[in-house]
Amino acid sequence: MSVQHTKVVIIGSGPAGFTAAIYAARAMLKPVLFEGIQPGGQLTITTEVENYPGFAEPIQGPWLMEQMRAQAEHVGTTLVADHVASLDLSQRPFKLVTESGVTYAADVVILATGAQARWLGLDSEHSYRGFGVSACATCDGFFYRGKNVVVVGGGNTAVEEALFLTNFAAKVTLVHRREGFRAERILQDRLFANPKVDVIWNVEVAEVLGADEPPHVTGVALRDVRSGETRQIATDGVFVAIGHAPATDLVKDQLKLKPSGYVWTAPDSTATSVPGVFAAGDVADDVFRQAVTAAGRGCMAALEAERFLAHAV
Ligand code: FAD
Numbered sequence: 471m472s473v474q475h476t477k478v479v480i481i482g483s484g485p486a487g488f489t490a491a492i493y494a495a496r497a498m499l500k501p502v503l504f505e506g507i508q509p510g511g512q513l514t515i516t517t518e519v520e521n522y523p524g525f526a527e528p529i530q531g532p533w534l535m536e537q538m539r540a541q542a543e544h545v546g547t548t549l550v551a552d553h554v555a556s557l558d559l560s561q562r563p564f565k566l567v568t569e570s571g572v573t574y575a576a577d578v579v580i581l582a583t584g585a586q587a588r589w590l591g592l593d594s595e596h597s598y599r600g601f602g603v604s605a606c607a608t609c610d611g612f613f614y615r616g617k618n619v620v621v622v623g624g625g626n627t628a629v630e631e632a633l634f635l636t637n638f639a640a641k642v643t644l645v646h647r648r649e650g651f652r653a654e655r656i657l658q659d660r661l662f663a664n665p666k667v668d669v670i671w672n673v674e675v676a677e678v679l680g681a682d683e684p685p686h687v688t689g690v691a692l693r694d695v696r697s698g699e700t701r702q703i704a705t706d707g708v709f710v711a712i713g714h715a716p717a718t719d720l721v722k723d724q725l726k727l728k729p730s731g732y733v734w735t736a737p738d739s740t741a742t743s744v745p746g747v748f749a750a751g752d753v754a755d756d757v758f759r760q761a762v763t764a765a766g767r768g769c770m771a772a773l774e775a776e777r778f779l780a781h782a783v
Pocket of ligand 1: 481482483484485486487504505506507508509510511512513515516518519520521522552553554555582583584585586587600604605606609610717720750751752753759760761762764
């Protein structure tokens with residue numbers, strides 16, 4: 471069995487992975503980047519991105535990721551269209567095996583496997599993702615100036631997203647399948663004091679309603695969890711705020727994780743609990759979860775990897 475040895479492997483092709491690759495390649499580290507089953511990462515499932523600096527006009531998420539990919543390749547990254555099936559951090563060099571059965575040995579691993587928003591799992595929700603259905607108020611709230619939005623969820627994230635959306639929307643309706651939020655008291659107090667917010671308890675979203683050409687959301691069908699009765703309310707946007715799942719399967723028994731399940735990194739650093747393994751982007755970020763912060767952490771990871779290798783010699 472042939473094993474390919476490389477100094478730096480980067481797992482993930484979102485903003486964190488590609489930025490790490492650009493910096494590592496320009497430091498002549500010849501990085502190998504595994505793209506995984508979602509080449510380009512989360513931004514490939516959205517439409518307009520208005521908050522990534524450098525573009526005066528809104529850009530499309532998939533286009534931005536194509537640019538990052540091309541830039542990473544242009545400066546010398548080897549891109550591998552494969553998913554990493556297993557990673558062994560107990561031996562040095564570290565060992566990883568891809569889905570297609572190729573084994574790599576690496577002196578440094580940059581983990582940039584991201585996270586996935588949790589969705590309700592409705593076909594209609596999937597159809598209107600990026601066309602009125604969002605999982606990120608920071609990203610998309612600005613598009614709903616003066617409009618009505620529904621936020622789904624009952625934890626801190628849902629209440630924070632609802633409060634944030636009151637900065638733009640005319641009305642924010644928070645729907646929750648229980649009678650009471652899990653969110654912190656102080657957040658709830660702020661929410662209930664806000665005249666723009668309505669709360670509907672004991673309902674779940676049965677369907678996202680919309681129209682085509684151009685595709686847009688027109689409402690939601692809500693099912694009462696006690697009576698089973700369904701009613702419709704009109705809305706321009708649906709924000710699903712029921713949490714995120716960091717992609718830690720490869721490392722969860724090998725790296726220290728935060729209580730939230732995200733990868734732990736040292737303060738002001740991307741260093742993980744295993745020397746030579748760095749984590750960047752959403753996989754280690756349970757706070758900001760933005761493309762620009764992921765890119766920033768990817769840059770840090772590559773610079774820290776470079777220093778690690780220089781001292782390891
Ligand atoms: P991700 O983008 O999550 O990428 C993870 C990568 O890891 C993927 O390429 C995946 O294939 C790969 N991977 C995972 N496991 C493996 C494995 N085992 N082997 C190989 N590869 C693997 N942010 C903004 O700043 N502005 C916005 O407007 C905005 N809009 C958004 C809209 C939507 C619908 C969503 C879901 C998110 C949005 N975000 C936005 C958030 C932004 O997309 C994320 O913060 C950012 O993509 C995180 O980058 P990342 O590199 O950490 O990971």
